Amino acid sequence: MSIFRRPALAATMARQLLEPSVLDEGLRSGLFLSGLRRTGKTTFLINDLIPALKAGGALVIYVDLWSDVNASPAALVHAAIRTTLTDLQSPGSALWIALKTVRGAKLEGFGVKFGFDLDRIGGAGGVTLAQALTQTVDQAGTDLVLIVDEVQHAIASEDGNQLLLSLKAARDAINTRPGTPGHFILIGTGSHRALVNELTARRNQAFAGATSVPYPVLDGDYVEHLLQRLADEGAGPLPSGATALAAFRTLGHRPEELIKALRLLQAQLPPGASPEAHLPVIAATLRSTAADAELMKVEQLGGLATAVFERIAASDDNARRLFSTEAAAAYSEETGRTVRVDEIQPAINELLAANLIMRRGHGLYAVTDPFVQEIWREKQAWVRKPE
Ligand SMILES: Nc1ncnc2c1ncn2[C@@H]1O[C@H](COP(=O)(O)OP(=O)(O)OP(=O)(O)O)[C@@H](O)[C@H]1O
Numbered sequence: 373m374s375i376f377r378r379p380a381l382a383a384t385m386a387r388q389l390l391e392p393s394v395l396d397e398g399l400r401s402g403l404f405l406s407g408l409r410r411t412g413k414t415t416f417l418i419n420d421l422i423p424a425l426k427a428g429g430a431l432v433i434y435v436d437l438w439s440d441v442n443a444s445p446a447a448l449v450h451a452a453i454r455t456t457l458t459d460l461q462s463p464g465s466a467l468w469i470a471l472k473t474v475r476g477a478k479l480e481g482f483g484v485k486f487g488f489d490l491d492r493i494g495g496a497g498g499v500t501l502a503q504a505l506t507q508t509v510d511q512a513g514t515d516l517v518l519i520v521d522e523v524q525h526a527i528a529s530e531d532g533n534q535l536l537l538s539l540k541a542a543r544d545a546i547n548t549r550p551g552t553p554g555h556f557i558l559i560g561t562g563s564h565r566a567l568v569n570e571l572t573a574r575r576n577q578a579f580a581g582a583t584s585v586p587y588p589v590l591d592g593d594y595v596e597h598l599l600q601r602l603a604d605e606g607a608g609p610l611p612s613g614a615t616a617l618a619a620f621r622t623l624g625h626r627p628e629e630l631i632k633a634l635r636l637l638q639a640q641l642p643p644g645a646s647p648e649a650h651l652p653v654i655a656a657t658l659r660s661t662a663a664d665a666e667l668m669k670v671e672q673l674g675g676l677a678t679a680v681f682e683r684i685a686a687s688d689d690n691a692r693r694l695f696s697t698e699a700a701a702a703y704s705e706e707t708g709r710t711v712r713v714d715e716i717q718p719a720i721n722e723l724l725a726a727n728l729i730m731r732r733g734h735g736l737y738a739v740t741d742p743f744v745q746e747i748w749r750e751k752q753a754w755v756r757k758p759e
């Protein structure tokens with residue numbers, strides 16, 4: 373798989389974060405990027421943004437809250453921080469060498485001041501996250517950027533909310549000091565725009581007031597790059613750039629889906645037929661097939677799970693009252709059998725385990741992939757449309 377890189381975009385973002393102008397200083401309160409699933413967020417972080425931040429002299433810690441759905445967000449973040457701190461204490465590690473020799477950081481005796489017990493960061497009797505990160509910034513003498521991929525998972529649990537509060541405490545402890553040798557910057561990404569926005573828009577959230585922006589999706593220059601590579605390989609028939617771009621947009625700016633569409637085009641195009649006319653049709657079909665696979669999983673979980681999913685998918689914001697007697701009556705009607713209230717939680721658990729829905733807070737759920745929700749709604753509208 374060849375990755376289309378976006379170094380200029382990454383360098384601009386890194387500069388805004390590390391050397392903010394007066395107007396960009398707010399980014400130090402935290403930057404949240406939201407974008408639909410499979411649009412290349414993680415790829416951009418790993419291949420473009422992290423290298424740009426490192427080139428700007430920052431110490432970068434990356435953690436993906438989706439890497440292990442069974443582990444708590446705090447445990448994952450602590451583990452990532454622990455790994456970095458261990459490297460900083462280990463003369464000879466790549467990180468130690470980079471900071472020491474390239475940037476002249478004073479790493480001798482790292483962590484001695486607090487008697488760091490790295491196994492107990494943020495835990496009872498251990499050093500707090502704020503202490504550990506302050507010490508890190510001071511000794512490394514540079515900015516510390518913590519990147520939390522799929523950060524919205526943190527707001528669904530008590531443990532995750534505590535984690536956000538301790539990260540906020542760390543940010544405030546470090547950044548408010550005059551003459552601090554570096555800043556602490558949190559970057560969060562998520563697939564669920566409403567949830568990510570909530571992180572910064574709600575006053576009771578730890579990161580209220582931080583900046584939330586859409587992830588910059590791949591677009592025309594990516595599509596040109598892909599077509600050029602295909603042309604270089606002698607692949608044919610190929611659509612024009614404009615037609616391919618329109619298909620890419622239909623497919624929600626998802627590279628994998630565009631590649632699938634181009635593969636189908638090559639396999640199915642009758643001799644002499646025009647790729648220009650066929651690609652839009654293929655793209656429109658693929659768009660709903662992608663969501664169909666997910667909707668099929670819902671159906672396989674049975675009638676009750678389907679009814680619950682539909683109630684969640686139909687609600688605009690917070691799906692509440694999934695457990696009420698009124699809800700049970702509605703499920704009974706949908707499924708054609710009597711649904712008891714105590715059957716509802718197990719159905720929700722199955723939907724959660726299949727990652728079709730996610731928890732948003734106590735008793736609140738949302739469809740995990742807004743794209744799937746959108747297609748589900750399109751289908752409903754279509755089913756209900758009078759002839
Ligand atoms: N810049 C790129 N060039 C080529 N392919 C890309 C690029 N970015 C993403 N892709 C491809 O798109 C797919 C999704 O990418 P990625 O996992 O980075 O997206 P994501 O938004 O983080 O997805 P998820 O919602 O699953 O976390 C991958 O197959 C990846 O290889």
Ligand SMILES: [Mg+2]
Pocket residue numbers: 413414415521
């Ligand atoms: Mg990702």
